[in-house]
Ligand code: FES
């Protein structure tokens with residue numbers, strides 16, 4: 291199958307690569323750019339684990355082809371994580387595997403176990419028990435980012451609707467809703483929503 295050149299900005303870095311038309315955006319990000327924070331669960335558009343931002347809109351990267359990203363700006367969970375926002379070394383080349391050093395950017399990442407280097411939203415997930423195994427977390431972080439961009443002060447219903455395309459099979463959703471509420475409040479207050487603010491914050495979500 292012939293290859294096509296795609297030029298795309300990923301987490302702020304220009305990437306030019308030759309890709310087969312059948313290569314999904316998810317596989318391009320994970321296998322070619324080593325941005326493995328974008329997870330693959332169902333691979334047919336149901337679970338939301340593969341969610342990324344394309345020109346600011348949340349999409350499922352398992353349902354998009356890399357070649358469709360020509361001229362677009364893609365943001366993965368790594369790009370939303372202050373400690374590792376740039377694509378890994380080699381990402382700007384023709385897709386050769388890089389050093390593989392990119393961590394997955396999930397709030398459960400062991401390297402960030404002290405909470406350092408997390409975004410406000412990631413810190414809120416951590417503080418509000420919005421994750422357990424963390425597999426779904428990158429997708430939730432990306433979807434919640436898009437949600438908060440459109441609704442800086444979202445209601446519980448708006449949060450639930452905005453995250454309705456993401457499935458979590460272990461934590462339950464109340465902590466996730468609380469986390470988004472806490473992040474929104476923290477932004478309004480102009481300070482972080484990190485550890486120490488979790489237990490009493492955002493209880494409006496309880497009982498939903
Ligand atoms: S892996 Fe893309 S929606 Fe599940």
Ligand code: FES
Pocket residue numbers: 420421422423424425426427457458459460461
């Ligand atoms: S935290 Fe385990 S699937 Fe969501």
